[in-house]
Amino acid sequence: MDWDHLRIFLAVTRHGQLLAAARSLGLNHATVARRLDALERSLGTPLFDRRPAGCVPTQAGERLLPVAERIEFELLGVSESLRDEEADVSGTVRIGAPDGLGNYFLASELGALTRRHPNLVVELVPLPRTFSLSRREADLAIVLDPPAEGRLLVSRLTDYTLSVYAARMYLERAGTPISVEALGDHTVVTGVEDLAYASALDYSAALEKQAGRKFRCASVMGQIEAVRSGAGIGVLHDFAAGAIEGMERIFPEVGFRRSYYLLCHPDTVTVKRIAVLREFISRRFREERQRFVQ
Template sequence: MDLPLDWDHLRVFLAVARRGQLLAAARQLALNHATIARRLDALEAALGSPLFDRRPTGCVLTQAGERLMPAAERVEAEMLGIAERFRKEEAEVSGTVRIGAPDGLGNYFLAAELGRLALLHPHLVVELVPLPRTFSLSRREADLAIVLDRPTEGRLTVSRLTDYTLGAYAAASYIAAFGAPESEADLAGRRVVTGVEDLAYASALDYSGVLEKHGGQPFRCASVTGQMEAVRSGAGIGVLHDFAAAYYGDALVRILPRIAFRRSYFLLAHPDTVEVRRIATVRAFLARRFREERARFIAE
């Protein structure tokens, strides 16, 4: 016997599963709370099983809900695909694309680049968000994600964007006041600016230990932007992204050439949505701009 499932009900289910609350799902779908609850009740009645444990603090998927999630996501991908196939090629790219990225890359490269992309497509809404420690493309917490570690598991479409380099920097004002260290040994007694190890979300962020090994009292900032500003203000010596440090011109000076690192950025997409036109447009734009700007990311 066929189950009388309705796409609108599955759409509500996915929104509640991803947002964790009926009210948040209602805001996302532009529906009222009562409609969300009614459609969810209808879906649970059709399946004969509760899909959420509804608590005062939010909605948690039951085992039945966990089993339904991948099937509902496949239906969602098919519905998106149908809409794309019926859209004329000359139609304007529209809709929302959310990109998760490390804060340094987001602030010193992506914000400007994606702003230009948005100007090219007036009906495209671009959301640039900081990359959290954990995220899920399948739950649509982001449509695209740029990460530092290449994933080794999960159903993902992965492409390498570029390598980038990092080096040790000090502010010109710091060097004028205290002199430039000539070797790692000269870091002894000097304050070093580093990341916060237990908040690092990728193994590629393992370079701060080099400074702390040789340096004096550390000043730790969780964000790349915070580290950049601390070094620029003369608070100490830090390992910074070369492409970001270039924004400050002569105010930041690269020192200790033996302290140098090379890392990579990878672009992740969900295979079910990778061909959706708005997402494909952003992916192609990012691949092209990283290719064209490769020299910015590598200090020779």
């Protein structure tokens, strides 16, 4: 079985379209279609139902997918083992993370790592509701809810805390409520419940029940900026909001504690660039643990 054809198959599966797959591989649309046709002829069965809206794997395509992924991982391992141990770290590593952690911690940390390894390309992407490490949608992922099943390596990075915050300008204008029960005259900034991708993001309900007005933002960064600008009161990450000038922590008796977990696929854990990034992230969380728990 031709690996070049299999990598075409994997790209089409992951992107759902021939054109998007071609772009990701640096090939033209005709080449991708031709090689996919050749793979289907060699197997004697169609691998995709090709529709105007995209390509949907057939049953044969679904059966081939884990086989192709195993071959891909094996080739990654072989390639890595043949490299000089002293060679510089190079290549691309994609890490998925919650947007608050990505914007207020990882972006600066990973930027420092790439300065040390100029041939390493790090892609930091916001974590969607669903993703697949086996399909290479990310090489590493930081999550709030560890998976209950599946063949993944899971390590706990750190706990982190959240508290209730308001901008000083908001409190000067609207007054400081003395308790959660006194929020009836205030605006509460929260997330959007049906867009929350983890059960651990349920803390805003404690304020929303008492709120006189509500303003919902789907992203953590949006919530922080809304509170910072004086839009209302919200539950925010201490490691982010605590460092913003003009933010006031209120209701000291109200707080929340959650955890971050790092996920990696066992077939890629020895790939040098992924191993370097995984070790760097784990170490920086250990070193900065006090920053996350306040």
